[in-house]
Amino acid sequence: MTVEWQGAWESVIHHPLFGIGITLGAYQLVLAAYEKTRWIFLQPVLASMLLVIGVLLSCGLSYAEYRKSTDILSILLGPATVALAVPLYLNLRRIRQLFWPIFTTLVIGGVFATALVVGLAWWFGAEHMMLMTLAPKSVTSPIAMLVAEQIGGVAALAAVFVLITGVIGAICGPGLLRLVGVHSPEARGMALGMTAHAVGTSVALQESDECGAFAALAMSLMGVGTAVFLPLAVTLVV
Amino acid sequence: MLLRGLTWLVLFQLLGTALNHLFIPVLPGPIIGLLLLLGFLIARGQVSEPLSQAASGLLRYLPLLLVPPAVGVMVYAADIAADFWAIVGALVLSLLISMAFVGVLMQRLLKHHNHPEERP
Numbered sequence: 001m002t003v004e005w006q007g008a009w010e011s012v013i014h015h016p017l018f019g020i021g022i023t024l025g026a027y028q029l030v031l032a033a034y035e036k037t038r039w040i041f042l043q044p045v046l047a048s049m050l051l052v053i054g055v056l057l058s059c060g061l062s063y064a065e066y067r068k069s070t071d072i073l074s075i076l077l078g079p080a081t082v083a084l085a086v087p088l089y090l091n092l093r094r095i096r097q098l099f100w101p102i103f104t105t106l107v108i109g110g111v112f113a114t115a116l117v118v119g120l121a122w123w124f125g126a127e128h129m130m131l132m133t134l135a136p137k138s139v140t141s142p143i144a145m146l147v148a149e150q151i152g153g154v155a156a157l158a159a160v161f162v163l164i165t166g167v168i169g170a171i172c173g174p175g176l177l178r179l180v181g182v183h184s185p186e187a188r189g190m191a192l193g194m195t196a197h198a199v200g201t202s203v204a205l206q207e208s209d210e211c212g213a214f215a216a217l218a219m220s221l222m223g224v225g226t227a228v229f230l231p232l233a234v235t236l237v238v
Numbered sequence: 239m240l241l242r243g244l245t246w247l248v249l250f251q252l253l254g255t256a257l258n259h260l261f262i263p264v265l266p267g268p269i270i271g272l273l274l275l276l277g278f279l280i281a282r283g284q285v286s287e288p289l290s291q292a293a294s295g296l297l298r299y300l301p302l303l304l305v306p307p308a309v310g311v312m313v314y315a316a317d318i319a320a321d322f323w324a325i326v327g328a329l330v331l332s333l334l335i336s337m338a339f340v341g342v343l344m345q346r347l348l349k350h351h352n353h354p355e356e357r358p
Contacts (some may be wrong), residue, residue, distance in 0.1 A: 019306075027302050044301040049308040056312070063313050070306035076296065077303045079247040081268035082254070083293035085275035086285055101347035109343055113336035120332050124324035130317070134328060138336070141304050146266040156310025157318070161325070163308070165333055173337055182341035186348055191341035195333055224276075227269040235264055 013059045019069030026051035040170055043199065045141070046163045081142040088220035095217055098186065105190055106221050113138050113195060114230065129153060136230060137161045139223040140197045147227055151234040162197065169196025170203045189214025194222045243292025250275045 012018060026048040034042040041047075056066055067074075095102065114135055121134050133153030136144040141159045148158035173192050182188055185208050192200035193215030201219050205212030254271030262270060279285060285293075311318070318325065 023302070023305050027305060045304045045308055048301075048305045049311065052305060052309050053312045056309070063310060066309060067306065073303050074306050077307070078251045078268045078271070079244065080296040080300050080303055082247045082251045082271040082275055083296045085272045085279060086290060086293035087297070089276055089279040089285065092280075098348070098351065101344060101351045104347055105340060105344040109336065109340035112339055113332065116336055117328050117332035121321075121324050121328035124327050126321040126324040126328065130321050130325065134325065137329065138333075141308075142300065143269065145307060146269060150264070150266050154310075154314060154317075156307050157314055159304055159308045160311050161329060165329055168330060169333055169337060172334060176334060176338055177341045180338045180342055182338075182345050184345050184348055187341050187344035190344040191337050194340050195337040224269075224272065228265065228273070231264045231266075 013061060014065070016069045018061075019066045020073065022052055022055050023048070023070055023073065026055070040167060040199075043163055043167055045159070046167070049160070077142055081146065084140070084142070084220065084223065087216065088224065091213065091217040091220060095213065101186075102190070102217070102221070106194070106218070106225060109190075109194055110138075110222055110225055114226070130157075132234070133157045134161060135234075136226055137165045138195050138197065139226045140219060143223045143227050147230055150231045163199070166196045166199030170199045173200060173203060174207070185211040186214050190218045193218030197223070239288045240291050240295060243286075243288035243290070244296075246289055247271075247275075247292055247296070250278075 027044060030042060030044050030047040030051065033039075033047075034044065052066075056063070117134050117137060118131050121131055126134070129152065131153075132151045133148050135151065135153070136147040136158060139147070139162070141162045144158045144162045145155040149155045169192065173196055174188075177188050177191055182191065188207065189204045189211040192204040192211075196203075197219045201212060201215040204215035251268050251271040253274060254269070255267035257270050257274075258265060258267040
C-alpha cells in the first residue's frame with residue numbers, strides 16, 4: 001500500500017507540468033497576499049521565488065529539472081523584452097521639451113551609478129563574476145539578466161539583485177530625496193525610475209502622475225542605455 | 239489581434255538574433271529586437287492596436303516569466319555566501335548615493351533649463 005503512494009507522489013513531482021504548476025500557484029498566492037497587505041517586501045518575483053525554492057528543496061528536486069519543465073515560460077521572456085519598446089516609445093513621445101536635462105542626467109547619472117556599484121563591490125573584495133552581475137542592477141530585470149550574461153555575470157543572480165535594489169529604493173527613496181532637498185516631481189521621478197526601476201516607478205506613481213511618468217521614462221531609457229553601452233564598455237575595458 | 243501582435247514581437251526578436259550572430263555579437267538578440275521595434279515605431283509614428291495588445295498582455299505577466307530564472311539563485315547560494323557583505327554593502331550604498339546624486343543633478347538642470355538667466 002505505502003509503495004503505491006510513494007509511486008504516485010514520485011510521478012506527480014517528476015511530471016513536466018509540476019514546475020509550471022508550483023510557479024503559477026506560488027505567483028498567485030503571493031499576488032493575493034500582496035493585494036491584501038500591500039507590504040512592499042512581498043514583491044511578486046522575490047516572494048514567489050522563495051516559495052518555489054522551498055517546494056523544490058522539500059521535494060528534493062534539482063534546479064535543472066525545474067528549469068526544463070518551465071522552459072515554456074522562459075521562452076516568452078525574449079518577446080516580452082522586445083515588447084518593452086512599446087512603453088518606451090509612448091513615454092518618449094510624452095516628454096519632449098525637457099530633452100536636455102533628461103539626457104544629461106541619464107548619461108552622467110547612469111555612468112556614475114554603474115561605476116559606483118562596481119567600484120564599491122570591488123573595493124569590498126567581491127570576485128569578477130559578482131562584479132559583472134552587480135553592474136546592471138539598476139535596470140529592469142529582463143534587460144539586466146541579458147546584460148549580466150553577456151558580460152560574464154550570472155542571469156539568475158542579476159534578477160535577484162535588481163529586485164532587492166528595487167525594494168530598498170522604494171522603501172528609502174522618497175525619504176532620502178526629501179532629505180537632500182529634491183522636491184520637484186520631475187527630479188524625484190527621474191531618481192526613482194533610474195535607480196529603482198519598476199518598483200521605484202510604482203512608488204513614484206503614488207506620489208503623482210507626473211512623477212510616475214518621469215520614473216517610467218527614466219526606467220526605460222536607463223534600461224536601453226545600459227543594454228547598449230555596458231557590454232560595449234566592458235569589451236573595451238576588460 | 240493578439241496573435242498578430244505576438245507574431246510581430248517574435249519576428250523582431252528573431253531578426254535581432256540573426257543580427258546578433260551576423261554583425262553585433264556584443265548586444266543580446268532581444269535587445270537588438272527592442273531597438274529595431276523602437277526604430278520601427280518612431281518611423282511609423284504610432285503603435286498599432288494588435289502590437290499594443292500583445293505588448294501589454296505580455297508585460298502584464300512579466301513578473302511571472304521572471305520567476306523561473308530567479309529560482310536559479312539556489313544554485314549560487316555558496317557564491318552569495320562567499321561575497322555576502324560585499325554584495326549587500328555595494329548594493330545598498332551605491333543605491334542610496336546614486337539616487338540622491340541623480341535627484342539633485344536633475345533638479346539643478348531643471349532649474350537652469352527653466353530660468354537660464356539666473357545662473358550665477
